Amino acid sequence: MAIVRKVSVLLLAVFLMPVTPIAAAGQKVVVMECAAAGEKQDYDCVVELSDKESGAAVLHAEFRVRAEMPSMAGAHRAEPVVVQEYGQGRYGFRIALKKYGEWAITLDFSKPERDRVVKNMMFSEGHVSLLGRHVQGRKHKKHSIAVMVHDAYVRATAPGQRNAAAYFVLRNNAKSDVRLVSVKSDVAEVAEPHSHVMDEGMMKMRRVEYIDIPAEGETVLQPGGLHIMLMGLVKQLQPGEYVSLEFQFDNGQKQTMRVPVKMIVGMSMTSGHDKKKHKHKHKHD
Numbered sequence: 001m002a003i004v005r006k007v008s009v010l011l012l013a014v015f016l017m018p019v020t021p022i023a024a025a026g027q028k029v030v031v032m033e034c035a036a037a038g039e040k041q042d043y044d045c046v047v048e049l050s051d052k053e054s055g056a057a058v059l060h061a062e063f064r065v066r067a068e069m070p071s072m073a074g075a076h077r078a079e080p081v082v083v084q085e086y087g088q089g090r091y092g093f094r095i096a097l098k099k100y101g102e103w104a105i106t107l108d109f110s111k112p113e114r115d116r117v118v119k120n121m122m123f124s125e126g127h128v129s130l131l132g133r134h135v136q137g138r139k140h141k142k143h144s145i146a147v148m149v150h151d152a153y154v155r156a157t158a159p160g161q162r163n164a165a166a167y168f169v170l171r172n173n174a175k176s177d178v179r180l181v182s183v184k185s186d187v188a189e190v191a192e193p194h195s196h197v198m199d200e201g202m203m204k205m206r207r208v209e210y211i212d213i214p215a216e217g218e219t220v221l222q223p224g225g226l227h228i229m230l231m232g233l234v235k236q237l238q239p240g241e242y243v244s245l246e247f248q249f250d251n252g253q254k255q256t257m258r259v260p261v262k263m264i265v266g267m268s269m270t271s272g273h274d275k276k277k278h279k280h281k282h283k284h285d
């Protein structure tokens with residue numbers, strides 16, 4: 001159990017509120033930042049885990065997240081949410097709070113060890129602040145998480161298939177537009193952004209140079225629309241596996257994520273693929 005002392009309500013006029021590290025009962029330091037994710041009371045939170053002694057990032061942790069309002073004695077709860085590993089000790093999740101006010105966010109860890117961390121945070125319109133002790137001297141990384149990647153997955157492939165597609169939601173919490181300029185993957189020779197366009201009554205895929213995410217907005221990559229084409233796969237992608245995707249944004253943000261491979265039923269990945277207009281540097285079949 002983390003010790004959370006209520007000292008003061010910090011109402012800071014920043015959109016992204018960096019939050020103080022709280023040492024868990026285990027061997028790790030947990031830092032959490034949350035930012036409003038849209039019109040509703042949805043919040044995007046990023047958790048950074050590091051080893052208490054060495055400071056090294058804690059990888060492949062597993063935990064569940066739930067939230068409740070301490071003042072309402074169980075009356076207001078947020079559903080447990082899925083946590084996505086971003087790599088480098090960072091994890092993200094979106095939580096839907098139904099009310100503004102003080103919420104206790106509970107992280108229940110099953111890996112690397114059983115552990116529970118509770119953070120009490122004040123969510124009000126446009127602001128998120130920590131209720132608890134303030135640790136001086138921590139370098140605030142206010143813009144480190146301008147863009148958050150959600151619900152990412154890669155489509156599973158059949159044996160011999162050379163291409164796959166990755167889909168996700170890009171949320172931009174910054175007050176200016178951000179551009180996704182490149183993607184790399186450990187399982188593909190080339191990863192490039194594509195869009196689907198209607199051409200002479202046919203749906204075709206086209207390479208695009210970048211993907212824009214509007215200020216305080218979202219861009220959705222989904223089947224039939226924008227996607228990241230993974231070309232020249234080095235192996236078959238099977239459901240349950242993970243691939244690594246590295247994102248580079250034009251604001252300098254770089255992020256590596258472990259993304260699950262999923263079997264997608266329905267529209268074939270290669271449907272409408274215009275091989276003549278698709279100029280790839282490598283051969284693909």
Ligand SMILES: [Cu+2]
Nearest residue numbers: 194205227229
């Ligand atoms: Cu494509």
